[in-house]
Amino acid sequence: MRDVRTTAAPTEPRYPDPGRAEPRGALVSTLMTFEHPLNERVRTFLRIEHLFERLNYFAPQYDAWATRVAVETLLDIAAVTARADVKNELLKELDRNIATIKRFGDQPGVDPRALDQVLGDLADAVGGVHRLSGPIGQIAREDDLLKSVAQRSSIPGGACSFDLPQFHHWLIQAPEIRQARLDHWLQDLRPAERAIRLVLSLARTSASPRQVLAEGGFFQEALDVQAPAQMVRVGINGTGALYPEISGHKSRFSIRFMKTGSQGRPSQIPENIPFKLTCCVF
Numbered sequence: 001m002r003d004v005r006t007t008a009a010p011t012e013p014r015y016p017d018p019g020r021a022e023p024r025g026a027l028v029s030t031l032m033t034f035e036h037p038l039n040e041r042v043r044t045f046l047r048i049e050h051l052f053e054r055l056n057y058f059a060p061q062y063d064a065w066a067t068r069v070a071v072e073t074l075l076d077i078a079a080v081t082a083r084a085d086v087k088n089e090l091l092k093e094l095d096r097n098i099a100t101i102k103r104f105g106d107q108p109g110v111d112p113r114a115l116d117q118v119l120g121d122l123a124d125a126v127g128g129v130h131r132l133s134g135p136i137g138q139i140a141r142e143d144d145l146l147k148s149v150a151q152r153s154s155i156p157g158g159a160c161s162f163d164l165p166q167f168h169h170w171l172i173q174a175p176e177i178r179q180a181r182l183d184h185w186l187q188d189l190r191p192a193e194r195a196i197r198l199v200l201s202l203a204r205t206s207a208s209p210r211q212v213l214a215e216g217g218f219f220q221e222a223l224d225v226q227a228p229a230q231m232v233r234v235g236i237n238g239t240g241a242l243y244p245e246i247s248g249h250k251s252r253f254s255i256r257f258m259k260t261g262s263q264g265r266p267s268q269i270p271e272n273i274p275f276k277l278t279c280c281v282f
Contacts, residue, residue: 031276032238035231036246038223038253041089042203042230044080045196051077052193059182064171067178068159074140074185075150081137081192087129090136090192093199094126100282118202125198128191136192140185145170203230206282217269219277220254227281235276242269 037043051073059070080086101118104110129136140146149167152158161168170178212219223229228250236244236257245256257273258266 030238031235034234034236034244034246036234036248036253037231038229038248038250041093042200044083044086044089045093045200046231048077048080048192048196049200051080052196060179062175064178067171067182070182071146071149072153074182075146075153077189078137078140078146081135081189082141084135087132087136087192090195090199091126091129094122094129094195097199097202097282098122098126121198125191125195129195132188132191134188137189139188143185146185203280203282204233204278206230206280207278209233209235209276209278211274212277214255214257214273214275217257217271217273218255219275220252221277221279222252223248223250223279224281225251229279229281231280233276233278233280235278236273242273244275 035046037046055070055073055077058066058073061067061070098119101115101122105112105115145166148164149159152163155163159167170181232246232248232253232255234244234246234255236242241261242257242259245258247254257269257275259269260266
């Protein structure tokens with residue numbers, strides 16, 4: 001399940017989308033949204049998006065400890081994108097989006113300028129991924145310093161200064177030097193990040209949320225296999241001590257609303273729970 005996205009004041013740092021500004025002084029919303037992927041492709045994209053949000057939060061900070069977290073996250077991204085099919089899956093999804101949007105052009109009421117804008121963004125994303133000379137994340141995976149950090153990171157405390165003096169020396173350099181090295185490692189990851197953000201944004205906005213009821217804290221629904229959904233989104237009131245456990249695949253999904261307590265294991269809520277449901281089919 002993907003991390004909670006909420007505009008309420010969080011108790012732990014939220015990793016913001018650097019491309020989306022949030023208005024200051026706006027009314028605080030208590031709606032929390034949980035997402036669950038319904039296929040392996042979207043599952044991978046959501047994980048990569050989550051890692052980039054964490055990376056983009058810590059990478060610009062001056063503190064060396066923040067840089068450590070950024071490097072550890074970069075290594076996670078490099079590991080996920082090491083799969084040979086990630087690049088091909090991303091290109092397939094972009095091409096599928098282009099074909100789907102082009103079909104919208106024949107429908108009445110479609111804004112042709114907005115359609116052209118989206119198609120242009122998708123074409124730019126395809127071009128950015130195609131221009132990568134090798135696999136996504138190859139620069140980071142082939143860097144000697146990052147290789148040494150990755151090898152030691154499997155050991156608890158293995159990336160400390162006496163184990164990796166070269167890494168320690170780099171961490172105490174000026175922030176501008178560290179940022180330049182991070183930017184170099186990210187050269188062949190940024191096009192994939194932009195493409196994944198675009199694909200997930202189109203999926204999230206492809207349908208409107210509807211109000212539904214989980215009777216006895218449980219809800220399930222069958223999906224149209226002819227129009228497979230990419231993910232489901234569940235919106236709940238963030239002021240209560242409950243959260244959804246979501247499971248599913250391309251033909252069906254189910255949601256159990258659980259409550260947390262100060263002690264003991266979470267349990268399913270027996271009451272009826274109203275919530276907002278979005279099935280992202282695009």
